Amino acid sequence: MALKKKKLMSKDASRKLISAVDPKSPISEQYRTIRTNIQYSSIDKEIRAIMVTSSGPAEGKSTTVANLAVTFAQLGKKVLLVDADLRKPTVHHTFGVDNLWGFTTILTKQKTLAETVVETGEQDLYVLTSGPIPPNPAELLSSKSMEQFIEEAKEQFDYVLFDTPPLLAVADPQILANQCDGTILVVFSERTEIEQAKKSKELLEHAQSKLLGVVLNHKEVKNSDYYYYYGAK
Ligand SMILES: Nc1ncnc2c1ncn2[C@@H]1O[C@H](COP(=O)(O)OP(=O)(O)OP(=O)(O)O)[C@@H](O)[C@H]1O
Numbered sequence: 001m002a003l004k005k006k007k008l009m010s011k012d013a014s015r016k017l018i019s020a021v022d023p024k025s026p027i028s029e030q031y032r033t034i035r036t037n038i039q040y041s042s043i044d045k046e047i048r049a050i051m052v053t054s055s056g057p058a059e060g061k062s063t064t065v066a067n068l069a070v071t072f073a074q075l076g077k078k079v080l081l082v083d084a085d086l087r088k089p090t091v092h093h094t095f096g097v098d099n100l101w102g103f104t105t106i107l108t109k110q111k112t113l114a115e116t117v118v119e120t121g122e123q124d125l126y127v128l129t130s131g132p133i134p135p136n137p138a139e140l141l142s143s144k145s146m147e148q149f150i151e152e153a154k155e156q157f158d159y160v161l162f163d164t165p166p167l168l169a170v171a172d173p174q175i176l177a178n179q180c181d182g183t184i185l186v187v188f189s190e191r192t193e194i195e196q197a198k199k200s201k202e203l204l205e206h207a208q209s210k211l212l213g214v215v216l217n218h219k220e221v222k223n224s225d226y227y228y229y230y231g232a233k
């Protein structure tokens with residue numbers, strides 16, 4: 001597939017992603033640890049289509065998936081980050097690109113993946129913005145064209161990462177979980193209720209998704225830990 005360089009990620013936008021801006025920071029190191037753990041999960045079955053979700057809103061799904069996408073691309077793997085949050089998409093903001101078309105344009109067969117994908121300023125990292133928000137996201141995600149999309153995306157890219165809406169709010173993440181090779185659940189330190197996290201795990205099991213792991217986001221780090229990390233570099 002010939003990927004055209006349509007729009008470059010603006011420098012300002014790229015600054016938001018710590019993995020891109022400061023790969024040596026302790027936080028970027030943590031994203032690399034998550035990447036390594038995902039790779040270890042791939043021993044029995046290849047894990048290349050991965051979604052990131054959380055129980056509720058604003059727990060760090062979009063932040064986590066975008067940093068992971070950068071981190072995988074830094075390995076020289078060709079990565080596609082797909083904005084499958086068809087309720088509150090943000091990938092176009094994060095990467096400073098427009099969102100006239102994208103994922104939904106492909107699912108409704110108005111454009112192809114090659115016509116829609118956007119090359120970012122990060123080597124080997126491509127993004128697919130959400131496209132126009134449809135009235136029926138769950139229906140689109142369970143369509144035959146979604147199956148074809150995942151197949152094609154996995155042919156063209158080493159890793160396909162999906163940003164999603166909250167699991168306890170809408171059915172979309174469960175539908176997607178069933179089609180991806182694995183799911184990462186983000187929990188927000190001291191905010192996500194244990195019951196909500198358990199319910200999310202149940203829903204993912206029900207969707208027959210492989211739960212790759214849980215990311216504890218926004219964990220307060222004591223100063224002494226920072227010294228340790230810096231010292232360990
Ligand atoms: N570890 C963190 N440290 C500081 N700020 C964070 C962290 N994680 C997320 N944020 C900030 O919290 C806000 C919500 O994060 P994000 O958009 O990633 O969550 P989300 O789960 O995708 O939200 P939504 O449910 O609205 O899609 C953002 O402004 C983001 O920059």
Ligand SMILES: [Mg+2]
Pocket residue numbers: 061062063085088090163164
């Ligand atoms: Mg989000």
